[in-house]
Amino acid sequence: MHELSIAKSIVDSVLASVAERPSAAIASVHLRIGELTDIAADALEFGFSVLSRGTRLEHTTLRIESVPIVTRCNACRQTFTVEDYLFVCPACNSGDLHMLHGDELEIDHVILNEPDHPDTNHPRK
Amino acid sequence: MEERLNIQQKVLSENDRLAAEVRSRLHELRVLTLNLVSSPGSGKTSLLERTMRDIGNTVRIAVVAGDVQTENDARRITRAGGTVVRPIITNGKCHLDARMVLDVVANIDLHEADLLFIENVGNLVCPSSYDLGEDMKVVLISTTEGDDKPLKYPGMFRRSSAMVINKTDLLGLSDFDLQAVTRNALSINGRLHIMSLSCRTGDGLDNWYAWLRDRVDAKKRGEPVIDEHAG
Ligand SMILES: [Zn+2]
Numbered sequence: 401m402h403e404l405s406i407a408k409s410i411v412d413s414v415l416a417s418v419a420e421r422p423s424a425a426i427a428s429v430h431l432r433i434g435e436l437t438d439i440a441a442d443a444l445e446f447g448f449s450v451l452s453r454g455t456r457l458e459h460t461t462l463r464i465e466s467v468p469i470v471t472r473c474n475a476c477r478q479t480f481t482v483e484d485y486l487f488v489c490p491a492c493n494s495g496d497l498h499m500l501h502g503d504e505l506e507i508d509h510v511i512l513n514e515p516d517h518p519d520t521n522h523p524r525k
Numbered sequence: 526m527e528e529r530l531n532i533q534q535k536v537l538s539e540n541d542r543l544a545a546e547v548r549s550r551l552h553e554l555r556v557l558t559l560n561l562v563s564s565p566g567s568g569k570t571s572l573l574e575r576t577m578r579d580i581g582n583t584v585r586i587a588v589v590a591g592d593v594q595t596e597n598d599a600r601r602i603t604r605a606g607g608t609v610v611r612p613i614i615t616n617g618k619c620h621l622d623a624r625m626v627l628d629v630v631a632n633i634d635l636h637e638a639d640l641l642f643i644e645n646v647g648n649l650v651c652p653s654s655y656d657l658g659e660d661m662k663v664v665l666i667s668t669t670e671g672d673d674k675p676l677k678y679p680g681m682f683r684r685s686s687a688m689v690i691n692k693t694d695l696l697g698l699s700d701f702d703l704q705a706v707t708r709n710a711l712s713i714n715g716r717l718h719i720m721s722l723s724c725r726t727g728d729g730l731d732n733w734y735a736w737l738r739d740r741v742d743a744k745k746r747g748e749p750v751i752d753e754h755a756g
Binding site: 516 | 527538650
């Protein structure tokens with residue numbers, strides 16, 4: 401369950417990033433997670449929902465974009481997407497591949513909801 | 526009003542920063558550092574015990590042992606004669622992180638060490654995301670496990686530079702196929718250096734020791750210890 405540690409890092413980083421925007425509501429947090437990272441999305445979502453309780457992220461949605469594994473063959477320089485974890489160049493059969501994508505574990509962006517006027521928070525007719 | 530705030534930050538950037546600190550400290554000391562990972566029961570502690578007993582008089586070995594709850598593993602290794610052995614009690618955490626390693630590395634004298642083993646928590650999933658500042662990860666599996674293990678844990682086998690297959694004395698007692706595991710591992714990581722051995726009978730250990738010595742020597746000379754294209 402390292403997802404709990406990862407979720408903790410996400411909550412801490414996002415809270416630090418939005419500290420300068422105290423009036424904004426945080427609608428969603430958008431992550432980019434590579435297919436090779438061994439992160440279980442449901443466990444991460446669970447960890448996030450638990451750890452964000454009582455913080456500004458309590459009602460924030462976690463959105464996860466899965467990033468496919470892309471490598472470049474060091475032998476023939478071809479770039480291709482790895483399917484089923486088969487790290488073999490489809491052009492020349494070499495196993496000497498350089499990973500370009502698939503290792504990502506990043507907070508890409510957050511969507512904020514900034515009230516237009518402070519008054520709009522008051523109930524209106 | 527809805528607004529997008531770009532962050533574009535690695536989730537584990539703080540861990541990576543601490544790992545870089547560990548790495549530069551160990552690089553200055555020219556201590557080869559191996560992050561040893563495996564499932565529970567593959568024989569990490571036995572391999573370390575045996576290695577220290579056999580070559581500990583010529584290669585000065587330090588061990589940082591991460592064990593989930595107890596200091597048992599560290600005690601076993603201490604008895605085998607490790608130069609410096611420090612346990613890390615993870616309090617139930619499923620992996621070591623760079624801060625734990627930095628805390629230990631900052632507080633022990635590694636001037637007398639040639640080789641540092643970081644014995645990670647027995648688990649092939651969680652430790653794979655955490656850089657500890659090692660020169661390389663060495664993944665250990667045993668012949669009592671499935672030979673499809675590399676396919677089940679591609680992340681770890683992809684990130685490792687060497688694979689050690691332990692308990693070759695038990696080959697033939699199960700369906701474990703040495704050729705199949707090699708093929709599976711290489712399909713995930715074509716640059717993986719593969720060694721097989723038995724800590725019980727001593728079969729294959731000379732090969733493992735020669736490989737370790739080569740890397741220790743390269744580190745001492747300030748040369749790369751793994752192929753530059755790896756990863
Ligand atoms: Zn190729």
